[in-house]
Amino acid sequence: GENVEQHPSTLSVQEGDSAVIKCTYSDSASNYFPWYKQELGKGPQLIIDIRSNVGEKKDQRIAVTLNKTAKHFSLHITETQPEDSAVYFCAAIFPGGTSYGKLTFGQGTILTVHP
Amino acid sequence: NAGVTQTPKFQVLKTGQSMTLQCAQDMNHEYMSWYRQDPGMGLRLIHYSVGAGITDQGEVPNGYNVSRSTTEDFPLRLLSAAPSQTSVYFCASSYSRSRGTGANVLTFGAGSRLTVL
Numbered sequence: 001g002e003n004v005e006q007h008p009s010t011l012s013v014q015e016g017d018s019a020v021i022k023c024t025y026s027d028s029a030s031n032y033f034p035w036y037k038q039e040l041g042k043g044p045q046l047i048i049d050i051r052s053n054v055g056e057k058k059d060q061r062i063a064v065t066l067n068k069t070a071k072h073f074s075l076h077i078t079e080t081q082p083e084d085s086a087v088y089f090c091a092a093i094f095p096g097g098t099s100y101g102k103l104t105f106g107q108g109t110i111l112t113v114h115p
Numbered sequence: 116n117a118g119v120t121q122t123p124k125f126q127v128l129k130t131g132q133s134m135t136l137q138c139a140q141d142m143n144h145e146y147m148s149w150y151r152q153d154p155g156m157g158l159r160l161i162h163y164s165v166g167a168g169i170t171d172q173g174e175v176p177n178g179y180n181v182s183r184s185t186t187e188d189f190p191l192r193l194l195s196a197a198p199s200q201t202s203v204y205f206c207a208s209s210y211s212r213s214r215g216t217g218a219n220v221l222t223f224g225a226g227s228r229l230t231v232l
Contacts, residue, residue: 009155032219043119043205043223044158089157093219102148102173103221105158 002027002094006106013080014114021109023090024072032093033073034103035064039086048075080113087111116141121206121224128196128231136191136227138206144222145211147189151175151202152226158205164189165211196231203228 003026013019025033031052036044050057050064050073057064061080066073077084087110091103122137140147148163150173160173164183178200180192189208193200207221 004157006157034219036221036223041225043207043225044221045223046220049219102160102163103219104160104174105150107155107157 002092002104004090004092004104004106006090006109008109009107010110010112012112012114015080015082017080019075019077019080019084019111019113021075021088021090021111022072023074023092023106024070025092025104026071027092027094028068028071030071030092030094033064033066034091035062035075036089036091036105037086038089038108044087044089077111080111082113082115085111085113118142119206119208119222119224121204121227123227124225125228126230128193128229130197130231132196133192133194134196135193136204136206136229138189138191138224139187140189140206140208140222141187142208142222143186144208145186147183147206147208148173148221149179149181149189149191150205150207152205153202161191161204193229196229198231201229201231 006023034049037047038044050066061078063076087108089108090106119140145166149161150158152158159175162181164170170181204227206224209221
């Protein structure tokens with residue numbers, strides 16, 4: 001079935017360090033991989049996404065890499081700041097029919113950035 | 116635009132009670148969905164709708180009902196609440212597949228925290 005595994009479940013870093021969160025997915029036909037950030041008391045918000053025809057995408061301090069052969073993708077945050085502290089979710093969309101727009105999420109990573 | 120609005124933000128129920136979680140969006144999104152968030156389990160899809168009058172089940176639909184009479188509203192009904200339904204519930208919306216890649220970008224509400232005693 002459709003499955004997305006996310007690691008680690010918690011990540012603690014010092015301000016200025018880099019943080020990496022990794023996800024693996026089960027279906028090689030998956031073609032869209034977003035990352036959502038959830039701040040305390042709020043709903044998740046899209047921060048970056050990547051499609052299967054691209055290996056890497058950057059947006060300022062965040063980047064996502066995709067390895068289709070190994071079926072995993074990762075979120076990289078450089079020069080972390082305390083405001084990066086949040087829960088991060090990876091997701092994948094499994095193509096076909098009405099599945100368009102129906103995301104399967106990973107378990108989430110609680111990122112804590114210490115000043 | 117208000118985006119996706121969920122009410123109530125907090126609710127406590129007793130086992131067996133019924134209630135409806137409300138969700139409304141003002142972005143003219145065709146696609147709407149309900150997720151539940153539990154510790155260590157991420158976000159799991161309960162029900163979704165690709166347009167008014169069309170609904171379908173997600174990964175964990177048991178114990179929940181939905182209907183979509185208008186484009187704007189997508190209420191989630193718990194007919195007989197159980198402690199296992201204690202969770203945080205999120206409503207989300209997006210454009211349909213006819214809009215291209217925008218269908219995959221979900222806008223979430225702020226969530227409704229439900230406790231069933």
